[in-house]
Amino acid sequence: KAGVTQTPRYLIKTRGQQVTLSCSPISGHRSVSWYQQTPGQGLQFLFEYFSETQRNKGNFPGRFSGRQFSNSRSEMNVSTLELGDSALYLCASSFFREGGNEQFFGPGTRLTVL
Amino acid sequence: DQQVKQNSPSLSVQEGRISILNCDYTNSMFDYFLWYKKYPAEGPTFLISISSIKDKNEDGRFTVFLNKSAKHLSLHIVPSQPGDSAVYFCAASEGNNDMRFGAGTRLTVKP
Numbered sequence: 001k002a003g004v005t006q007t008p009r010y011l012i013k014t015r016g017q018q019v020t021l022s023c024s025p026i027s028g029h030r031s032v033s034w035y036q037q038t039p040g041q042g043l044q045f046l047f048e049y050f051s052e053t054q055r056n057k058g059n060f061p062g063r064f065s066g067r068q069f070s071n072s073r074s075e076m077n078v079s080t081l082e083l084g085d086s087a088l089y090l091c092a093s094s095f096f097r098e099g100g101n102e103q104f105f106g107p108g109t110r111l112t113v114l
Numbered sequence: 115d116q117q118v119k120q121n122s123p124s125l126s127v128q129e130g131r132i133s134i135l136n137c138d139y140t141n142s143m144f145d146y147f148l149w150y151k152k153y154p155a156e157g158p159t160f161l162i163s164i165s166s167i168k169d170k171n172e173d174g175r176f177t178v179f180l181n182k183s184a185k186h187l188s189l190h191i192v193p194s195q196p197g198d199s200a201v202y203f204c205a206a207s208e209g210n211n212d213m214r215f216g217a218g219t220r221l222t223v224k225p
Contacts, residue, residue: 042217056212090157102148105157
């Protein structure tokens with residue numbers, strides 16, 4: 001099976017711009033989660049989508065949004081970029097099952113805001 | 115609100131010795147715990163997990179211990195190998211709610 005893919009891998013934007021990141025989950029996985037990783041902060045949960053619906057949401061401002069398509073592919077959008085948004089954005093997919101499940105991560109998109 | 119904490123940002127051990135990575139959590143409702151390993155320029159990869167009904171889970175050189183009363187889990191790697199050098203993240207979730215990650219511990223295994 002192909003793994004989780006994320007595009008683009010690297011992105012440079014300037015303050016005030018917006019950006020859209022894409023994630024294709026493993027085939028058959030219907031849950032997609034997004035995380036922001038910054039040095040010393042670990043992985044901060046952004047949101048999770050399941051069957052095109054946002055199921056969980058982290059503590060990020062409304063500038064961060066996402067969506068999921070019927071084929072489970074997901075996009076994340078950040079509007080009005082700030083310098084502090086520079087980070088590695090990771091997408092993870094999982095196969096829903098009761099009792100907890102491991103997530104499979106993509107390689108991430110490295111976003112730099114100048 | 116850091117519900118999952120890894121208080122040691124780094125750990126260095128000699129090849130062949132045991133590596134012990136620690137993780138503490140505050141939410142007593144967490145019932146599923148995982149460890150991930152991350153190499154530079156790659157996403158985290160799942161290593162091992164444990165549910166709250168167990169106190170130990172073993173997979174080859176990797177063993178995870180869970181102490182629910184202390185809200186503490188640890189990952190033991192025996193014997194440690196240079197290829198184990200990576201950043202290790204502890205994660206926890208309650209049912210199918212969002213997963214919370216620690217800040218990570220960078221493990222360096224010296225030959």
